[in-house]
Amino acid sequence: MAKLWEKGYELNKAIEEFTVGSDFELDQKLVRMDAIGSIAHAQMLARIGILNPEEFVLLKEVLLEIIELDEHGSFTIAVEDEDVHSKVEQHLTEKLGEIGKKIHTGRSRNDQVLLDLRLYTKEKLLSIRKDLLELCKTLLAFSEKHRAVPMPGRTHTQPAMPSTVGLWAGALLESLLDDLVLLNTAYELNDQCPLGSAASYGVPIDIDRQFTADLLGFASVQNNVLYANNSRGKTESVVLFALAQVMLDLSKLAQELILFSLREFGYFTLPDELCNGSSIMPQKKNPAGMELVRAKAGTLLGCLFQILGIIKGLPSGYNRDFQETKEPFMRGLEVAHTSIRVCNVVMSKVLVNADRLREACTAEIFAVDRALELVKGGMPFRDAYRHVAFHLDELKATDPAEAALRKRHIGAPGNLGLEKSKRRVAAQLERLDEQRRAFSSAIAELLKP
Numbered sequence: 001m002a003k004l005w006e007k008g009y010e011l012n013k014a015i016e017e018f019t020v021g022s023d024f025e026l027d028q029k030l031v032r033m034d035a036i037g038s039i040a041h042a043q044m045l046a047r048i049g050i051l052n053p054e055e056f057v058l059l060k061e062v063l064l065e066i067i068e069l070d071e072h073g074s075f076t077i078a079v080e081d082e083d084v085h086s087k088v089e090q091h092l093t094e095k096l097g098e099i100g101k102k103i104h105t106g107r108s109r110n111d112q113v114l115l116d117l118r119l120y121t122k123e124k125l126l127s128i129r130k131d132l133l134e135l136c137k138t139l140l141a142f143s144e145k146h147r148a149v150p151m152p153g154r155t156h157t158q159p160a161m162p163s164t165v166g167l168w169a170g171a172l173l174e175s176l177l178d179d180l181v182l183l184n185t186a187y188e189l190n191d192q193c194p195l196g197s198a199a200s201y202g203v204p205i206d207i208d209r210q211f212t213a214d215l216l217g218f219a220s221v222q223n224n225v226l227y228a229n230n231s232r233g234k235t236e237s238v239v240l241f242a243l244a245q246v247m248l249d250l251s252k253l254a255q256e257l258i259l260f261s262l263r264e265f266g267y268f269t270l271p272d273e274l275c276n277g278s279s280i281m282p283q284k285k286n287p288a289g290m291e292l293v294r295a296k297a298g299t300l301l302g303c304l305f306q307i308l309g310i311i312k313g314l315p316s317g318y319n320r321d322f323q324e325t326k327e328p329f330m331r332g333l334e335v336a337h338t339s340i341r342v343c344n345v346v347m348s349k350v351l352v353n354a355d356r357l358r359e360a361c362t363a364e365i366f367a368v369d370r371a372l373e374l375v376k377g378g379m380p381f382r383d384a385y386r387h388v389a390f391h392l393d394e395l396k397a398t399d400p401a402e403a404a405l406r407k408r409h410i411g412a413p414g415n416l417g418l419e420k421s422k423r424r425v426a427a428q429l430e431r432l433d434e435q436r437r438a439f440s441s442a443i444a445e446l447l448k449p
């Protein structure tokens with residue numbers, strides 16, 4: 001097929017394959033978004049008189065057909081197509097002739113791919129945030145259910161002070177809620193329409209960028225046309241940075257579930273359905289899912305730093321280097337999303353062994369409590385500290401649940417403040433629902449036949 005940039009010469013085959021790379025494969029995920037963006041662009045071109053009403057209707061019909069073909073797996077991008085933009089325009093031209101050739105007026109593949117990725121990211125982040133809030137709800141219920149179950153608190157991995165399972169789960173919950181603040185910011189930065197920036201410098205026709213942004217359900221237009229192209233890679237890295245915080249939390253969760261479900265600990269039990277077997281050892285039930293979550297945190301960090309390494313030091317305007325940010329970005333989104341879903345499954349099924357947790361609260365973890373009893377009797381803390389340190393063999397275990405729940409200041413085991421977390425989850429869900437409704441209604445209106 002002819003290239004969009006065709007101008008009378010043939011590209012060297014090795015260069016063609018090298019520069020196309022894996023774009024034609026990755027872009028299969030962007031077909032729907034490219035067609036949606038093209039419908040909005042065509043509607044704007046009709047508004048300003050570049051297309052007549054009949055031409056717009058014909059273009060929209062074929063673009064809707066492309067979406068339907070893609071849904072049935074029948075719109076395939078080949079390496080010779082280069083990318084989704086070329087494939088869509090070629091299809092329009094084959095179907096509509098000269099009318100199809102008009103679709104690219106006032107835009108570049110540069111702002112097309114920016115738009116496709118912004119729309120793709122909006123949809124993915126809405127879904128990711130929804131599933132992350134489901135995990136938060138699971139952790140909230142888990143923390144409430146086990147708020148009074150004693151658990152040895154640890155520092156340096158060694159027994160430290162009496163704690164509870166509720167505090168442990170609540171800590172992860174609050175961390176993920178903070179991560180959602182970062183994800184909200186990433187969503188807002190992504191929620192700017194770059195269409196109309198063209199090849200970084202705008203176009204000498206009176207396009208209506210606000211009109212297309214509104215049609216596509218964006219919160220705003222990305223104003224500066226040069227920055228729109230400069231922001232490729234930057235926006236993706238912001239999204240992956242926020243997701244990296246999520247993955248670091250999930251990695252901690254995974255590691256502790258692996259550790260605390262060991263027979264030597266026995267604090268938790270992972271049901272058989274969550275564990276893979278061994279091909280050689282009949283007795284093995286391995287927490288492979290949690291091991292992979294732990295590993296995939298590193299994978300996502302790799303995707304983030306790959307993008308940062310690519311955009312570091314690039315000159316202003318579009319550079320082909322940006323093409324290399326697409327694969328790690330898409331991969332990072334998928335890694336985070338699947339990890340969140342898997343952790344929700346695990347946390348909804350993990351079993352808490354209350355008796356074993358209580359047994360694990362041995363005498364030494366009551367050392368601080370004993371020192372503070374002496375302080376209440378008038379002894380200076382440093383003297384009480386040394387007294388207990390020199391008489392550790394005299395320590396006696398008391399009721400660990402009672403000891404933990406005596407700590408009633410803000411955020412302590414006896415005052416987890418789960419109502420605060422519940423309100424935060426509710427507020428995040430409300431915000432998410434508003435954004436999902438706004439985006440889905442805009443796209444639904446755009447796609448009406």
